[in-house]
Amino acid sequence: MNRPLTNPRSTLHALIPFGVGTADVESLLSYFCRLAVSHSVSTLILSRTIAQHFGHSVAANFDWHERQIAGIRESALTWSAALSALTSVQNLDNLTFLPWREVISQNGLSIFKRGQFCSDCFTEDVACGRQPYFRLAWESTEVTCCPIHRKPLSCDCPSCGKNNVRHAAAVVVPGWCTHCGGFLGETTKSEKSQEVEPASLWKARQIGELLASQDNLAITSNRSQFIGAITQIVSTAHGGKAAPFSRRIGIAKSTVHHWLKEGGTPSLEISLKIAAHYGVSLKNLLSGELSQWQPPALDEQLAFELSSSQTLRNAPRTIDWTSIEENLVAFLSLPTPISVLEAARRLDMEARQLYLRANKTTRQLGERWKDHLKRKQEAKVVAAWPYLEYACLEIWGEGKTVTRREILKRVPEEVLSSVPNLLNVLKEVQEHLQQSESLSKSELVA
Numbered sequence: 001m002n003r004p005l006t007n008p009r010s011t012l013h014a015l016i017p018f019g020v021g022t023a024d025v026e027s028l029l030s031y032f033c034r035l036a037v038s039h040s041v042s043t044l045i046l047s048r049t050i051a052q053h054f055g056h057s058v059a060a061n062f063d064w065h066e067r068q069i070a071g072i073r074e075s076a077l078t079w080s081a082a083l084s085a086l087t088s089v090q091n092l093d094n095l096t097f098l099p100w101r102e103v104i105s106q107n108g109l110s111i112f113k114r115g116q117f118c119s120d121c122f123t124e125d126v127a128c129g130r131q132p133y134f135r136l137a138w139e140s141t142e143v144t145c146c147p148i149h150r151k152p153l154s155c156d157c158p159s160c161g162k163n164n165v166r167h168a169a170a171v172v173v174p175g176w177c178t179h180c181g182g183f184l185g186e187t188t189k190s191e192k193s194q195e196v197e198p199a200s201l202w203k204a205r206q207i208g209e210l211l212a213s214q215d216n217l218a219i220t221s222n223r224s225q226f227i228g229a230i231t232q233i234v235s236t237a238h239g240g241k242a243a244p245f246s247r248r249i250g251i252a253k254s255t256v257h258h259w260l261k262e263g264g265t266p267s268l269e270i271s272l273k274i275a276a277h278y279g280v281s282l283k284n285l286l287s288g289e290l291s292q293w294q295p296p297a298l299d300e301q302l303a304f305e306l307s308s309s310q311t312l313r314n315a316p317r318t319i320d321w322t323s324i325e326e327n328l329v330a331f332l333s334l335p336t337p338i339s340v341l342e343a344a345r346r347l348d349m350e351a352r353q354l355y356l357r358a359n360k361t362t363r364q365l366g367e368r369w370k371d372h373l374k375r376k377q378e379a380k381v382v383a384a385w386p387y388l389e390y391a392c393l394e395i396w397g398e399g400k401t402v403t404r405r406e407i408l409k410r411v412p413e414e415v416l417s418s419v420p421n422l423l424n425v426l427k428e429v430q431e432h433l434q435q436s437e438s439l440s441k442s443e444l445v446a
């Protein structure tokens with residue numbers, strides 16, 4: 001037999017995945033569903049074929065959609081490898097979060113199980129003459145809106161109103177309701193009126209940028225580089241002290257220690273927080289690329305509240321300190337922290353007396369309140385960030401310099417007024433943009 005070697009025919013159709021190398025890359029789950037449509041078989045039959053390929057038997061009620069095949073766990077690896085083997089289409093792991101497996105902890109990627117989608121993306125797919133498909137970004141619970149159409153993702157059918165109708169069924173045609181068959185590209189009235197939070201938009205864009213880089217072999221995720229990046233942030237921004245870093249991110253100091261010394265890895269949610277607080281893109285953070293990074297100017301000063309406005313009570317009274325102490329301990333576990341002043345008010349006491357007689361618990365209350373205030377301020381910066389980014393780009397686009405006055409013309413007052421140290425934040429935003437711009441000019445201009 002001297003026949004020349006040819007490409008062996010693939011068992012399954014060699015469908016070309018959509019959007020590889022872009023923020024709109026298709027998810028493996030979508031690819032799998034389209035493959036079932038292409039072969040005119042149910043998803044159950046196709047999942048059996050795939051399971052047979054890797055030598056598993058499949059129960060009659062096998063829930064393929066419970067496998068998180070587009071995630072970062074073993075199932076994603078098994079399914080993408082099997083589908084690559086059966087379709088002859090290489091690199092199907094690019095349709096999952098697997099490329100970031102080393103830098104997102106195993107339980108650190110939470111998958112949105114009920115199947116969310118952007119109806120305008122489906123409408124656009126049809127208008128462009130392509131089959132509607134599910135974006136990989138939609139699989140992450142961190143993504144709650146579509147950054148292109150600036151609307152919240154939905155999991156309800158606009159025709160029948162049912163929930164979870166995107167893909168959890170035996171017969172799935174991506175873009176059409178698995179319950180009533182209606183097109184999911186129709187926008188419901190309630191959806192139209194919903195506003196998108198700037199922070200959600202920022203997160204969706206960060207994850208989009210991350211996914212767009214998956215096809216680029218120059219960008220690899222490597223745990224030691226990623227941990228190196230975190231170490232660099234901690235040492236540059238906080239002189240190597242883990243405590244202020246962990247406070248800023250809102251996690252325990254021991255968690256940071258665990259990442260740095262014991263081989264732990266942050267979740268995607270925490271990495272997004274780090275990216276937001278330290279002015280680095282999620283992609284650069286996870287790929288450990290901080291060569292262009294400049295630490296943002298951090299404001300560590302906190303309002304300490306020991307008010308002297310109240311005068312000491314004149315009438316002496318007998319105080320039951322055991323009961324006061326019990327009350328203070330109970331305040332410590334309130335879901336929303338309260339200030340020492342508020343605790344004093346509730347106990348009809350003076351803050352100073354509390355500090356004097358119930359010192360430890362009162363200080364604990366004070367610390368808890370300070371942390372709470374700090375986190376609230378940080379949340380405001382995260383919320384304002386996308387507004388400031390757009391405003392800076394607009395101002396630059398007009399060839400002007402970013403000043404407080406120019407910003408005031410473009411960003412709603414209520415957004416600005418909540419930002420502590422606006423000028424410092426603006427500096428961070430501009431530095432961040434300058435870095436991202438050199439990486440992806442076209443995306444930002446668009």
Ligand SMILES: [Zn+2]
Pocket residue numbers: 118119120121122146147148149150
């Ligand atoms: Zn969309």
Ligand SMILES: [Zn+2]
Pocket residue numbers: 157158159160161162165177178179180181182
């Ligand atoms: Zn429906």
